[in-house]
Amino acid sequence: MKRVLILCLLVVVGVFSVAPVAADDAITITTSQFTGNFRKNLLFQVEAQSRADITQVELLVQFDGNAGNFRGSAKFDVSKQVRAVYDWNLEQRYLPPGVSGQFWWEIVDSAGNQKISAKQPFRIEDNRVKWQTLTEPRFALYWSGGSAEFGKAIFERAVRAMDALQKDTGVTIEHQLQIFLYDKRTDFLGALEPVVNNWVGGRAYTEYGITLINVSAADLDYGLVATPHELTHLIVHRKLGDLGTVGLPRWFDEGLAMYYEFVPPALEPEYERLLKRAIQDDTLIPLRVLSGNFATDARQATLSYAQSFSVVDFIYRRYGKDKMTQILLEFQQGNGGDAVFRKVLGVDTDGLEAAWRQDIGAKPRAQVTRSAGAPTPFPTFGLSTDPTLTPAPRVAGAATPVPTRAPRASGNPISQFCGSVFGVIALGVLGSVLYRRRAVVG
Ligand SMILES: [Zn+2]
Numbered sequence: 404m405k406r407v408l409i410l411c412l413l414v415v416v417g418v419f420s421v422a423p424v425a426a427d428d429a430i431t432i433t434t435s436q437f438t439g440n441f442r443k444n445l446l447f448q449v450e451a452q453s454r455a456d457i458t459q460v461e462l463l464v465q466f467d468g469n470a471g472n473f474r475g476s477a478k479f480d481v482s483k484q485v486r487a488v489y490d491w492n493l494e495q496r497y498l499p500p501g502v503s504g505q506f507w508w509e510i511v512d513s514a515g516n517q518k519i520s521a522k523q524p525f526r527i528e529d530n531r532v533k534w535q536t537l538t539e540p541r542f543a544l545y546w547s548g549g550s551a552e553f554g555k556a557i558f559e560r561a562v563r564a565m566d567a568l569q570k571d572t573g574v575t576i577e578h579q580l581q582i583f584l585y586d587k588r589t590d591f592l593g594a595l596e597p598v599v600n601n602w603v604g605g606r607a608y609t610e611y612g613i614t615l616i617n618v619s620a621a622d623l624d625y626g627l628v629a630t631p632h633e634l635t636h637l638i639v640h641r642k643l644g645d646l647g648t649v650g651l652p653r654w655f656d657e658g659l660a661m662y663y664e665f666v667p668p669a670l671e672p673e674y675e676r677l678l679k680r681a682i683q684d685d686t687l688i689p690l691r692v693l694s695g696n697f698a699t700d701a702r703q704a705t706l707s708y709a710q711s712f713s714v715v716d717f718i719y720r721r722y723g724k725d726k727m728t729q730i731l732l733e734f735q736q737g738n739g740g741d742a743v744f745r746k747v748l749g750v751d752t753d754g755l756e757a758a759w760r761q762d763i764g765a766k767p768r769a770q771v772t773r774s775a776g777a778p779t780p781f782p783t784f785g786l787s788t789d790p791t792l793t794p795a796p797r798v799a800g801a802a803t804p805v806p807t808r809a810p811r812a813s814g815n816p817i818s819q820f821c822g823s824v825f826g827v828i829a830l831g832v833l834g835s836v837l838y839r840r841r842a843v844v845g
Contacts, residue, residue, distance in 0.1 A: 428516075428518060429453055429454055429455070429512065429514065429516035429518075430451055430452070430453040430457065430510050430512055430516050430517070430518035431451060431452050431453070431518075432449060432450070432451045432508065432510070432518065432520050433450045433451065433452065434448070434449065434450045435448070435449045435450075435508060435520055435523060436448045436449070437506060437523065437525040439525070439526075439527050439528055439530075441493065441500055441527055441528060441529045441530065441531070441594075442493045442494075442497075442500075442529070442593065442594060443492075443493060443494070444490055444491055444492050444493055444494075445490075445491035445493065445498075445525075445527065446488060446489075446490055446491070447462050447464075447477070447488070447489040447491065447506055448486070448487070448488050448489075449477065449486075449487050449508050449510075449520070450484075450485070450486045450487075451484075451485055451487070451508075451510050451518070452483055452484040452485070453483055453510075453512040453514075453516060454483065454512075454514070455483065455512040455513045455514035455516070456481050456482060456483055456512060456513040457479070457481065457482065457483065457484075457485045457510060457511070457512050457513075458481055458511055458512060458513050459476070459509075459510065459511040460476070460477040460479055460485065460487035460508060460509075460510050461474055461475065461476055461477065461508065461509040461510075462474070462475050462476075462477055462489040462506060462507075462508060463506065463507050463508070463509060464504055464505070464506045465504050465505050465506075465522075466502060466503070466504040466611065467502075467503045467504050467505075467578065467611075468577070468578030468611060468612055469504075469610065469611070475489055475491075476489075477489040477508075478490070494597055497596035497597075498527055498611075499527070499594070499606075499608045499611060499613050499615060500527050500528060500529035500583060500594060500613075500615070501526075501527065501543075501545075501581040501583065501611065501613045502526070502527045502608075502611050502613065503524065503525065503526035503527070504524070504525060504526075505522040505523060505524055505525070506522070506523055506525055507519065507520045507521065507522045507523065508520040529583070529594055531590060531593065531594075532547040532548075532585070532586075532587070532590050533547060534546065534547055534583075535547075535549075535551060535554050536554075537554055537555060537558040538579070539562060540579060541565060541576040541579060541580065542558075542561060542562060542565060542576075542579065542580050542581075542582075542634065543579055543580070543581045543582075544557060544558045544561060544581075544582055544584070544630070545581065545582070545583045545584065546583075546584040546586070546618070546620075546626075547584065547585055547586045547587070547590065547620075548586025548587065548619070548620035549584075549586065549620035549623075549626075550620075553620055553623055553626070554584075556623060556626075556627065557584070557618075557623070557626045557627055557630045560627050560630065560631050561582070561630045561631045561634050563631075563666045564631030564634060564635060564663040564664070564666060565631075565634060565635075565638065565663075566666075567663055567666045568635055568638060568639075568659075568663050571719070571724045571727060571728075572724065572727050572728045572731055573728050574638055574639070574642045574728075574731065575642075576638060576641075578612050578641070579612070580612040580613070580614075580634060580637050580638065580641075581612060581613045581614075582613075582614045582615075582616065582630055582633060582634060582637075583613070583614070583615045583616070584616055584617075584618040584626060584630070585615060585616065585617050585618070586618070586619055586620045588617055591615065591616075591617040592617075594615055595615065604616065604617050605617060605629065605633060607633060607636060607637060607640070609636075609637060609640040609641055609648075612637055612641055613637075614633045614634075614636075614637055616629055616630070616633060618630075628664050628671075631663055631664050632660045632661065632663070632664050633660070634663075635659055635660040635662075635663045635664075636656065636660050639656065639659055639660075639731070640656075642731060642735065643731065643734050643735050644735065646735070646736075646737040647731075647734045647735040647736070647737060648734075649737065650734060650737060650738055650739035650740060650743070651734055651740075652693070652694035652695075652740040652752070653693055653694055653695055653696065653697060653711075654690060654693035654694060654707070654710065654711040654714060654715075655711070655714075655715065655730075655740070657697070657707070657708055657711040657712075658711035658712050658713075658714055658715030658716075659715055661708055661711055661712035661715070662712055662715045662716060662719075668712075668716060670709060670712050670713070673705065674705060674708060674709035674712065675709070677702070677705050677706045677709050678706065678709040678710065678713060678763075681706055681709075681710075682763060682764060682765045685765070685766050687706075687710060687760070687765055687768070688703070688706060688707060688710060689756070689768060690710075690714065690752055690753075690755065690756040690759075691752055691753070691756075693707055693710060693711060694740055694752065713759070713763060714755070714756075714759050717758075717759045717762055717763070718730070718748070718755075720762075721758065721762065722747075722748055726747055726748060729747045730743055730744070730747050730748075733746060733747055740752055756768065
C-alpha cells in the first residue's frame with residue numbers, strides 16, 4: 404500500500420513517554436524524552452529518583468536494521484532526584500535523516516539498585532524542509548519542492564527497478580530503504596556531515612539504507628534516472644554487506660545500477676553513441692581498469708558507465724539470471740572479482756572481457772593488463788584536468804572514495820558521478836556520491 408504523508412514543520416520531533424514503573428522499584432523513572440534537532444543535535448533526557456543517590460545514568464541506543472548497541476554516559480548531578488541529559492552532537496557523530504531506532508536507560512544508585520527502562524522509539528527528521536512521502540514496505544521516497552506527480556513518477560520508477568532487481572536476482576529487502584530528494588542545494592549540503600565536499604550531489608549511508616540526493620524539482624528526468632540507480636546501489640550493498648562490498652568491481656556495481664535505471668534495461672543515447680564509437684575506434688577501457696576508480700574526465704566517465712552497463716547486460720544475456728544471483732552470493736562471501744567470475748562463469752575478468760568484446764563486435768584486446776591470478780591492481784586511471792572533479796575526501800577509517808555515476812546523456816552537459824565513501828562515522832557508512840558539474844558550488 405502506498406500512502407502520502409506531508410510531514411509538518413515541527414521544530415521538535417520526539418517521542419515523549421513515561422516509562423512504566425513497578426511499585427516496588429527502588430529507582431523510579433518519571434520522564435524519558437527524545438528531542439531531535441537535525442542537524443545540530445539529538446537530546447535524550449531522563450528524570451529519575453531513588454531512595455539513595457543516583458550515581459550512574461547510561462543511554463543505550465539501537466538503530467533499526469543494525470546489529471549492536473550504542474552506549475553513552477549521560478550528564479547529571481549526583482542526587483536522589485536527577486535530570487540527566489545525553490547530548491548527541493551530530494556535528495561530531497553524524498547520523499542522516501531517516502535513521503530510526505530505540506533508546507533506553509540504565510540507571511544505578513549508590514545502594515546498588517539498577518533500573519533498566521522500557522525501550523522507546525525515535526526517528527531523526529530533517530524538519531528544515533517540508534517533505535512529501537510515498538512509501539511501500541521495501542522503500543520510502545521523500546521529496547521536497549516538487550509536486551505530488553513529480554514524486555509519484557519517481558517513486559513508481561524506483562519500485563519498478565526494485566521489482567526487476569528482485570525478480571532477476573532474488574535479492575531480499577529486510578529493512579525499508581529510504582531516499583531523500585533535496586530540491587535546494589543549500590538544504591542538501593546542510594543535511595550532510597561537515598566533512599563532505601560541497602560538489603557532492605548525493606550520498607548513501609548504506610549502513611542505514613538511506614541515500615540523500617540533490618534533485619531539483621525542475622529536473623524530473625534526472626530524478627527518474629538517479630533514484631532507481633541509487634536504490635539499486637543501496638539494495639546491492641546492503642545485500643553484500645561490508646565484506647561483500649570490498650571485492651566488488653566498480654564496473655559490476657555501476658553496471659547493475661545502470662541496468663535498472665530503465666525497465667526494460669536501456670542505455671541512454673549518449674552512452675550508446677560513445678560505446679559504439681569506442682568499439683569502432685578500438686578505444687574501449689580495459690575491464691580491469693574499470694574494476695577500480697572511474698575516470699573523472701566526463702567523456703571517459705560516460706564511457707566507463709556505458710561499458711559497465713554493457714558487460715552486466717552481457718552477463719545476463721550470455722549466462723542468465725541464476726548466474727547473476729550466484730555472483731552476488733559469491734561476492735557476499737568476501738571473494739574478489741576474478742575468483743567469483745571464475746567460479747560462477749568459468750572465466751576470470753580477462754576471459755569475461757574477451758567474451759564480451761566478441762559479443763559486442765569489438766576487436767580482441769591487444770594488450771593484457773596483467774597476468775591472470777594476480778591481485779586486482781588499484782587503478783590509477785584518471786584524466787581529470789578539472790580540480791573540482793576530485794572525488795570526496797578521505798575520512799576517518801575510510802576507503803578511497805570513488806566517483807561513479809556517469810555523466811548523463813540527452814545533450815545535457817551534466818557530469819554526475821556516484822561513488823563509494825566509506826566509514827564516515829564509527830558506525831560505518833558506505834555511500835554513493837552523485838555529482839553534477841553544473842551544480843558545483845564554490
Ligand atoms: Zn552509481
